[in-house]
Amino acid sequence: MRQGRDNGFQAPLWRAIAVYRIAALTYATILVVRNVAHYQRPVLAWPVVAVMLAWTVFTTYAYANPVRRRPPLLIADLLLTAAALAASVPVVGRQALEEGKPTLAVAWHVAPVLAWAVAGGRRAGITGALLMGATDLIVRAHRDQAALTGSVLMLLAAIAVGYLVRIAEVAQERLQRAIELEAATRERERLARDIHDSVLQVLALVKRRGAGLDGEAGELARLAGEQEAKLRSLVAARSVPADGDDGTDLMTLLSRQESPNVTISGPAEPVRLPPGTAREIAAAVAAALDNVERHCDPGTRVYILVEDAPDEVVVTVRDDGCGIETDRLSQAQAQGRLGVAQSIRGRIEDLGGTVAIVSAPGQGTEVEMTVTRLT
Incomplete structure (x- = not known):
């Protein structure tokens, strides 16, 4: 369960549960007043109502604080409500219940189920509804259509409330990201003006x-x-955030490498990959560009091509520099210089991909990195 926190939208839901609990207690009390003469032990009905009243006051206070919305309180709420429901057997009497007389906790027993749904979502709400529904059916001692309909409606209410909570959480998270993005964009524009000036x-x-x-x-x-x-x-650079619900945009990460000597070509749409995968590919591309800068003449042109296929992503880094002599890479690795071996090949191979390097002296170098999409 997701207790101990308040996402802003939850506070009205908890207040609604408190209002429902008070209204349901009022309705249950009216029914007790009307039917108490037909109870097997009418004197015991009033202590049960008093306990229900005290618990309603306590839960209204307890659930108002997010810190107290934890499993001990939620479990106690369910157990005490079930106990009040079960008290109907000795107080109302088995015969009266079989004849259709309402239980002492009629309607009031739905409140903890709603609390479980708000605190823990659909699964917790369904669990609470099944437990409370089973208790209600056992207490009523008859399985007519009215009894079953009440339990089914309680189950549907728990599912609906739990689903509503989940939708509200997603909306809250997206709103928070939008606010953060807007703030970052405004700060970026301010910095851009300062830098330009x-x-x-x-x-x-x-x-x-x-x-x-x-x-x-x-x-x-x-x-x-x-x-x-x-x-x-x-x-x-792109104002589109690199990170999204469906991964990190590789093109946004690579666009930071663009310069007068570095040209980047790729799909117009974002190339979404798992965040770790996208950042490792971007780091491998940065290592390839660093090799060009260190080993080639100033002004060497570099072209980065990104190909986004359904099952794989191919990134090619090609330069028109001096090229690489035969066996130079193996010699560098043997001498302990592991720039290409670790920074490029090692990163891509750790992702389950492959690296192909084609080069010749005076004809530039082409590094092709292929990473398979995981399904």
């Missing part, structure tokens, strides 16, 4: 002033231009 303008100025210079000044201008482009790409 400061850092981007400085980088653009350095790029323009040093574009025609030679030596380190020209190299510094080129680097400033690259960083300006990367920063603009980051600021203008």
